Amino acid sequence: MNLLFTNDKRGQYPDSWYAATASLLAPFPALKGEMRADVCVVGGGYTGLSCALHLAERGYSVVLLEAQRIGFGASGRNGGQVGHGHNMDQPSLEKKLGKADAKLLWDIADTSIKLTRDLAAKHAPDALFRPGHASAYFSQKEADAGRRDCEYLAANYDFEGAFLDKTATGDIVGTDQYFGMVLDMNGGHLHPLNYALGLARGAMAAGAQIFEGALVHHVKPGRGASDKTTVQTDRGRVLADHVVLACNGYSSNLHRKTAARVMPINNYMVATEPLGTRAAQILARDICVYDSKFVLNYYRMSDDGRLIFGGGESYGVKFPADIAAKVRKPMQQLFPQLEGVKIDYAWGGTLGITTSRMPYFARVGPNILTAAGYSGHGVALATLAGEIIAQTIAGQSERFDVLSRVPVMPFPGGRMLSTPILTLVMTWFAMRDRLGI
Numbered sequence: 001m002n003l004l005f006t007n008d009k010r011g012q013y014p015d016s017w018y019a020a021t022a023s024l025l026a027p028f029p030a031l032k033g034e035m036r037a038d039v040c041v042v043g044g045g046y047t048g049l050s051c052a053l054h055l056a057e058r059g060y061s062v063v064l065l066e067a068q069r070i071g072f073g074a075s076g077r078n079g080g081q082v083g084h085g086h087n088m089d090q091p092s093l094e095k096k097l098g099k100a101d102a103k104l105l106w107d108i109a110d111t112s113i114k115l116t117r118d119l120a121a122k123h124a125p126d127a128l129f130r131p132g133h134a135s136a137y138f139s140q141k142e143a144d145a146g147r148r149d150c151e152y153l154a155a156n157y158d159f160e161g162a163f164l165d166k167t168a169t170g171d172i173v174g175t176d177q178y179f180g181m182v183l184d185m186n187g188g189h190l191h192p193l194n195y196a197l198g199l200a201r202g203a204m205a206a207g208a209q210i211f212e213g214a215l216v217h218h219v220k221p222g223r224g225a226s227d228k229t230t231v232q233t234d235r236g237r238v239l240a241d242h243v244v245l246a247c248n249g250y251s252s253n254l255h256r257k258t259a260a261r262v263m264p265i266n267n268y269m270v271a272t273e274p275l276g277t278r279a280a281q282i283l284a285r286d287i288c289v290y291d292s293k294f295v296l297n298y299y300r301m302s303d304d305g306r307l308i309f310g311g312g313e314s315y316g317v318k319f320p321a322d323i324a325a326k327v328r329k330p331m332q333q334l335f336p337q338l339e340g341v342k343i344d345y346a347w348g349g350t351l352g353i354t355t356s357r358m359p360y361f362a363r364v365g366p367n368i369l370t371a372a373g374y375s376g377h378g379v380a381l382a383t384l385a386g387e388i389i390a391q392t393i394a395g396q397s398e399r400f401d402v403l404s405r406v407p408v409m410p411f412p413g414g415r416m417l418s419t420p421i422l423t424l425v426m427t428w429f430a431m432r433d434r435l436g437i
Contacts, residue, residue: 003250003264003350004067004215007319011213013069016077016347017271017308018193023126025070025197028212031236037063037209039393040231040238042216042254043246044068045075046378047371049199050119050386051244056206058394063238064203065214065231067250071196074249074378077349079269079298079310080192081288082116082380083133084184085109087357089149090157097405104402106157112384113187119383120190124198128303132287133187136169136178142292143180150182160186173289174282175334181289189288189300192379199383219243219254221365229367242393245370246386248378249352255370260410261360262352262373266319269310269349270327271302273342279305282335296376297330306344307331319348351376354408359385361403369393369400373408 011027013019039055041048044066052064066072086093086109093102120129137143146163153159161184164172169181200210220230228239245254249264275282279301283289288300299309311330312323320326324346332339354360354373359381361371369392371385392400 002253003317006317007266007348007350008068008072011069013072013193014077014347014349015345016193016269017302017306017345018077018191020345021191021304022193023197025200028066028070028210030213031065031211031233031238033236035063035209035236035238036228037061037238037240039063039242039244040065040229040240041244041246042219042231043248043250044070044196044200044210044212045073045246045248046196046199046382047248047385047389048244048246049075049196049203050383051246051389052208052210052386053123053199053203053206054387054390055393056203056208058390060393062203062208063240064208064210065216065233065238066210066212067215069212070200070210071193074349074351075196075382076193077269077347078192078351078379079288079290079308080189080300080379081133081187081290081298082113082129082189083135083187083290083377084113084159084161085153087375087377090153096407101402101405103157104399105406108384108388108399108403109381112380115387116190116380116383117188119199119202120195123202124190124195127190127192127195127198129188129190130286131185131188132183132285133189134172134181134183134287134289136173136181136289136291138177138179138292140179143178146180146182160184172284172287174284174337177334178291183287190379195379216254219245219365219368221368223366229365241367243365243368244389245364245368246372248372248374248382249350251352251370251372255364257364258360258362258370258372261354261408263354263411264350265353266348266350267310268312268319268323268327269308269347270324270331270343271345272307272309272338273344274305275307275341276305278337279307281337282307295330297334299331307335307338323348351378355411356406356408358406358408359403360408361385361388361400361406363404371403
């Protein structure tokens with residue numbers, strides 16, 4: 001079963017608020033016949049687009065192959081949140097990798113926000129990047145841990161975020177369920193599909209060639225310096241010196257080792273009707289928020305006053321029949337004042353997670369690189385991953401090497417057994433959420 005077509009139609013974006021409001025590009029042609037390039041990039045999300053852009057700007061000939069549409073996957077349907085740090089906290093990274101590598105990883109995450117903000121301003125002003133990113137906590141214990149973490153980062157990593165107590169949090173977010181939050185005004189939020197499309201425009205302007213409807217069936221590594229790697233699609237192939245696999249949650253068919261470490265899961269979002277004056281009762285400031293539930297809630301206001309809310313869980317391959325009902329439940333639990341509000345758009349998406357929730361960077365073959373498994377931090381980290389891979393191809397691999405040293409273990413049981421095992425584990429944690437454990 002190919003996840004690219006399980007829940008979505010060929011060549012069509014999902015019926016999301018993002019697709020309805022995006023500055024869409026005309027469809028790119030499908031690949032036909034044989035082409036040659038310095039680099040072939042597989043995947044038209046943030047990683048692939050950023051990589052193509054940065055390589056083309058360096059003078060490389062680049063061919064990018066996307067099986068569906070540019071920004072079709074998680075890159076075009078996520079929460080649009082651009083947050084700081086990694087899913088593993090800095091003290092844990094220090095213990096695993098040492099303080100030097102942990103500091104480099106922090107700097108990488110910090111740079112990813114700046115790069116995303118700069119690229120959005122240059123190539124995607126209609127993505128409307130706005131500052132303000134907050135993590136909110138459902139218990140006093142979690143809030144106290146968040147405050148200590150904020151203080152540690154400020155003392156050791158020059159973090160400029162601020163901890164807000166329950167009262168100050170309630171002044172911004174229209175719920176009494178949070179015990180505090182950390183607000184980072186260096187992070188922010190944007191329109192994710194317009195951002196992806198802007199990166200595509202930038203890559204094209206720099207000379208990259210983009211093809212859609214170009215499903216890659218297999219990649220045959222070259223056997224030497226003069227033997228190019230072959231990237232095969234339905235109706236054509238690309239012979240390239242370097243190949244970049246930038247498929248994230250859709251990696252399963254191309255590289256077994258990556259598929260064992262990057263698990264696709266589905267997540268769901270809605271956009272309400274425009275809330276008018278009620279919008280300020282939900283968010284008094286133009287920020288995005290995610291919270292401490294294991295099956296987390298994340299949300300922000302759109303520029304036309306809708307609440308864009310992500311939540312709910314499903315661990316099967318197929319999206320649920322009624323996505324709106326699935327997401328309405330956690331939305332109204334958090335904001336009961338929205339009972340009865342109309343939901344104008346509801347959509348699902350597939351992202352990639354890893355066992356450690358840290359991204360997986362690897363050299364998976366001769367002159368074949370991959371980065372995937374951003375585990376919910378993909379807007380900024382995937383953008384920077386593309387630049388890092390481009391630099392690695394150009395001979396500057398320090399940051400890639402640091403990220404490749406982060407241990408990412410395979411999911412237990414391999415791809416065949418990992419889905420049911422993951423389902424059991426995540427169902428257990430979701431139950432803990434509901435029981436308040």
